[in-house]
Every structure is written in structure tokens, then in C-alpha cells.
Amino acid sequence: MSALPFRIGFGEDAHRLEAGRPLVLGGVPVPHAELGAVAHSDGDAVLHAVADALLSGLALGDIGQYFPDTAAEWAGMDSRVIVARALELVRERGYVPGNVAVVVTLDRPKLGPLRADIARSVAALLSLPESEVGVSFKTSEGLAPAHVQTRVTALLVRAGEG
Numbered sequence: 001m002s003a004l005p006f007r008i009g010f011g012e013d014a015h016r017l018e019a020g021r022p023l024v025l026g027g028v029p030v031p032h033a034e035l036g037a038v039a040h041s042d043g044d045a046v047l048h049a050v051a052d053a054l055l056s057g058l059a060l061g062d063i064g065q066y067f068p069d070t071a072a073e074w075a076g077m078d079s080r081v082i083v084a085r086a087l088e089l090v091r092e093r094g095y096v097p098g099n100v101a102v103v104v105t106l107d108r109p110k111l112g113p114l115r116a117d118i119a120r121s122v123a124a125l126l127s128l129p130e131s132e133v134g135v136s137f138k139t140s141e142g143l144a145p146a147h148v149q150t151r152v153t154a155l156l157v158r159a160g161e162g
């Protein structure tokens, strides 16, 4: 058991984008996306980084250890399952998420209209109020037009410290 009342987690994820595939971010399907994620699972780069942030905050490794991308059973899987598992591991160790900050780097389409939907979706998965999920959008300035990258920090709070 950690001696710290608070722990910081950090997660990062990226997927190559290709035509003819769906793009899902934070559990929210992105409408009018010309390109979607190439992935073994549903390719939700936000949820993959959220799960890694939860795990890293307690030094529990990364999602590749729990959901190997060579396992047929995880093919096309809903990444909400991955977040739920990471959250379960965090709770088992006596911590809960306090707040999370999500940064998505994507050139097209503009995600601004989806900010509230993504915040609400991630908040619901983590049993947090929407106000505890910050969502920022960046572009690569044309450096990586067929690429989505995400970064997530998560504050974990030891149960009883809130």
C-alpha cells in the first residue's frame, strides 16, 4: 500500500488513421471523420491513454499487459472495457480518480463540438462529475495528418482523503 494520499498517473496513446475506418474518441463516435483508427481494438486513443494513466499512477504497468493486442478475444473490443478494468485495479488498491486531463492531437475533423460529449463520456466511465474531466484539442499543424495522439494525466486519491 502506497504511503501517498495522492498519486499522479500519465498515459499516452497513438493510432495511425486510414480511410474507411470508424474514429471513436473517449467512447464517442466522431461524425464525418474521413479517417479512422487502425487498431486491434476499437482504436479509442483517448480511452487507451485514460486506462494507462490510471495504471501508471499506481505503477501497475500498462494496458498491453492486461489486454495484449495479439489476443483474438480482444479484437475489435470496446475500449470502455479496458478503462473499467483499469479502474477496478485502482479501486482494489484503495484509490479513486480525482480528476483527469485529456489532450487530443488530431488535424481533422475539428473536435470542438464534441468536447462536452467526450468529457461527459469519460466522466461517466470514471464515476466523476463532468467538471473533473478537462478536454483539450490540438492539431499537429500538418505534421501528422493521418495520426491521432492522446495524452492524459490522472490524479488518484486514496479513498478517505477526499
Ligand SMILES: [Zn+2]
Pocket (backbone or CB within 6 Å): 013, 014, 015, 039, 043, 044, 045, 048
Ligand atoms: Zn490505442
